[in-house]
Amino acid sequence: MGAQTLSRRELYREQTRAEIMTIGLRQIADGGAEALSLNAIAKEMAVSGAALYRYFAGRDDLLAALVVQAYEDLARSLEAATARRHRSGPARVHAVAAAYRAWALGQPHCYRLVFSTRLDSGRLASDEIVLASQRSMNVFLDALGSLSPHPGSSGRAVTPALAAQLEAWHRRSTDPALPPETLRLGVTCWTRLHGIMSLELDGHLQATNIDPGLLYRAEVEDLIG
Secondary structure, eight states: OHHHHHHHHHHHHHHHHHHHHHHHHHHHHHHOGGGOOHHHHHHHHTSOHHHHTTTOSSHHHHHHHHHHHHHHHHHHHHHHHTOOTTSOHHHHHHHHHHHHHHHHHHOHHHHHHHHHSOOOSSSSSOHHHHHHHHHHHHHHHHHHHTOSSOTTTTSOOOOHHHHHHHHHHHTTSOSOOOOHHHHHHHHHHHHHHHHHHHHHHTTTTGGGTOOHHHHHHHHHHHHHO
């Protein structure tokens, strides 16, 4: 009986946490991360503000949970895009890049949440967030590692200092060791595609009359080349 009662409590707790996060994410969709408010969530749920602290230590704790949730959703989207293992290396990179853009366009509030939220407040710079973000990066690295000839074979050497920093960064991952050239290409791919996506989502490319989709695809082709 005791174990059964505990199970019900845990189920109720998970359901309540999920409801809090759903309302919080809706607040972010409407007004950005700054709009996240525990008091407003409590009011919508018709409970006291103090009641929410049974589920989250504070606003930063809730924000961190939402960042992790968004990263995990992004990773699932990217992993689904590479499910067809028989694809060639370039096709896999294109599939991952296309899934990345589709996820950003479909959920711009989640994209901004993970890439525009400051993560230096202690509560937000957690190992959980690092692991969640690395999961999606690993999909990029796996696709880039399948390219042939191997990335970096063009003679663009990675300096020892940069190679050491790339390896230290990658040690946070559980993936097998990758060459510095692949790690560098992964970071380059992420930063360049993120730059285009940020400009597109914020409307900065409209004045150029350039199709963001064509620009994005050209950038992927350049990275593969």
